[in-house]
Amino acid sequence: MDAAAGIEVTGVRRAFGSVLAVDHIDLQARPGEVTALVGPNGAGKTTLLLMLGTLLAPDNGSIRIAGIDPVAAPREVRATMGWMPDGFGTWDALTVREVLETVGAAYRIAPTAARARAGELLELVHLGDLADRPARVLSRGQKQRLGLARALVHKPSILLLDEPASGLDPRSRIELRDILRQLAASGATLLVSSHILTELQEIADRAVIVARGRSVAMQDLSSASSDQGSRQRVSHWRITSLDPPRLMAALVHHGVATQPLTDAVDVEVAGDVAASELLAVLVGDGIPITAFAPSYGALETAYLAATEDRQ
C-alpha cells in the first residue's frame, strides 16, 4: 500500500444496461487535499464513488486507491478507505453508539477499542448527547453526521464522501468543513461529491467537474487552502463597493488586473499577502468597500459551461 498515492482514476467507464452512467472520467486526488467532485444530478458521481468504494467494477479504465486496484484487491482497499454513501440508511433498532461499535466490529476492531473510538467520533460530529438514542429518531442532518462518523471508524487514509453536506444546517456545514480540513491536514486523501458548487468552495483544494459521465475540467481552488504554498499562488478576489467607478479607477491606478462584473469587480493578485495589501491600500484611498472575498468566477464559469446542455 502506498498512502502517498492518493486516488488515481484513468478512463473509467461504467454502464447499467443501456444507461451509460460513467462515460470517461479521469481524476486525481492527492493526499493532504480535499478534492471536490462537482456535477449536476445524474452526472455519474455516485456511480464513480461506488467504483472507488470497491462495490462496483468498472467496465473499462483503471482505478488505483493508495496504489491498489480495488477490483483485484478489494479487501486491502477497504482496510484504508472510508466510504459515506449519499443515502443515510442505518440500522433502525440500534442506538447511535451501537451503530459505530458494530461498524468497528466489522473492521475487526476489538470491542474496547471500538467503544473508545465510537466515543471519540461522537464528540467529533457532535452527537454525544444523542449517543444512546435509537439511530432511527435522528434528523436528516444528524444522520449525515452519523454517516460521516461511520466512515471514520477505522481511521482511513482515503475518504470518499457522497454529498456529505446535503441536509446539513449552516453550522453543521462549517463543522463539516473543519473536520474535513483537519483530516486533510493530517495527510488523508479526501474526495467529496456535490451537485451544489457553493457547498464545496470553502472545503476543497481542487475541483473536478463531471457532466454526463465525463470529467470536463479540473480546477484549482487553492485560495481556500490555508497551507503556505498556496499563499504565493495567484488568487482571485471579488470586491464590491458603494462607489464602483471610484473603485475601478483606483484599481487601474494601482495596476491590478481586473474583470468588471455587473455589481462587483474580480481582481487577480499574487497570493493572500498581496490581497490583504491591496485591501489596505484601497481602504487607505478612502474607497467605500462593502465586500472583499475570494472569487470562484472561473470555477463557476466552467461549471455552468459544462452543465449548460443538460435537460
Add this chain to the structure above:
Amino acid sequence: MSLHGIRTIAVLELRQRMRTSRWPVVLGIWFLIIGAVAGLTWWAVHDQAGDRGTTLYDVVLFFVLGLGMLVVPSLTATSINGDREQGVLATLQTTLLTSADIVVGKLLAAWAISLAFLLAASPFLVWAWIAGGVEVGRMLLAVTVLAFVLAVICALGLMFSALTARTISSAVLTYLSVAAFTFGTVIAFLISMPIMATQQSVRVKVVSDAFYQQTQPGIASQTQPGIPSQTQPAIPEGKLSAEPTAADCVYVNRDQTILHTERTWWLLALNPFVVVADAAPSHKPLKYLGFEPLQMISDGARTARMGTTPDSLNECWPETQPTAVVAGRSAPLQDQQLQDQKQQDQQVQQEQLVQNIQRERLNKVPAVWPYGFGFLGLIGAGTIWVAVRRLRTPIRRLPRGTRIA
C-alpha cells in the same frame, strides 16, 4: 469467511430482531397454538389403551413442522434485499466483512430464531414422552432432522432475498418454493402413478378354486380376474363347513394394472414432511390410535417405495390374515355377555396379527428419509452458494433495477 465476521453479523441481526419485531408475541401465539393442539389430542386419546404418547408426539411434531414452514420463511425471505432497501447492506460490504460472513451470519441468526420456536414446542414433546410409547432417541433424531429442514428453508429465503430486488418478490418466491416441496412433490407423485402404471400379467397367490369347489360349490370362484383383493368377501362366520389353510394357496397368472410406485417414490422423499416423518418411525404394530400423521406419512412413503411385490400380490387370506386362536375358545360358554367378550377379544387379536404382518413387510423397506435429507442438504448448500456469489463485490453485472446504494 471468519468466525469473527459471522458472529458480528449474527449478533447485529439478533439484536435488531429482538428490538423491532413482534417475535415475542409470535412466539407466544405459537406456544398457545401448539399447546391447544396437544391438549385436544390428549383429550381425544387419554382414555384409550396403548401408547398414548405416540399420538401426542406425532400430532405435535406434525404441527410444529407445518406451522414452522409458515413462520420460518419470513425470517430470511426479505433479509438481504430489505437491508439493501434500507441502505445498510452496502455499508457492511465496504468493511472487512466478506459476503460469506454476511450470508452465513444472517442464516445462523434466522436459524437460531427457528430453534427458539422448536424450543417453545418442546414442553409438549416432553409431555408426549412422559405419556409413554416414544423412545428418546427417536424423538431426538426427528427433532434434529426437523431443525435441519428449518435451516434449509432459512437458506432458501436468503437466496431469494439476494436474487430479487423487491422484498415482495422474494417473499412470494420463498413461500412458493416451500409449497412446491410440500404439495408439489405429492401432486407430482400422484400424477406419476397413472403415467407409470402398466397393464401386465402377474403371478397372484390366491385360495385355490379346487378348495371352493369342494367346500362351497355355490360360491363363485375367487380366482376370477379383476376382483381386487380388498373386495374379498368376509368369511361367513360359522357357515363354512371347512376353512381353507395355507395349503390351499396356489399361484395363478392374472392380467392386472400395476402401479410402479417403486419408480417414483423418490418424489415423496423430497417432501420435508416425509423426511421428518420417516426419520424415526416407531416400527410399532400398524395400529393407529387415532390421528398419527407422521406414522401414516412414513408408512405411505415406504409402501410407495416397496411397490408391487410378491407379498402385495398375495391374496390368499389364510396366509395374510391368519385366524387368531383365542385361548379357552373350546370352553363351554357361560352366558351371552361372556360370549360377546370372547368374540371381541378374538377380533382384536386377529387385527393385531394382520397388522403385524403388514408392519413386518414395511420394516423390510429401506428408509426413505436419507434421500430427502441429502436432497435438502444439496438445496441448502446450493442456495447458500448462490447467495454468497450474489453478494460478492465489486459487482460486475448488476441485476436490472437494483441500486447498490
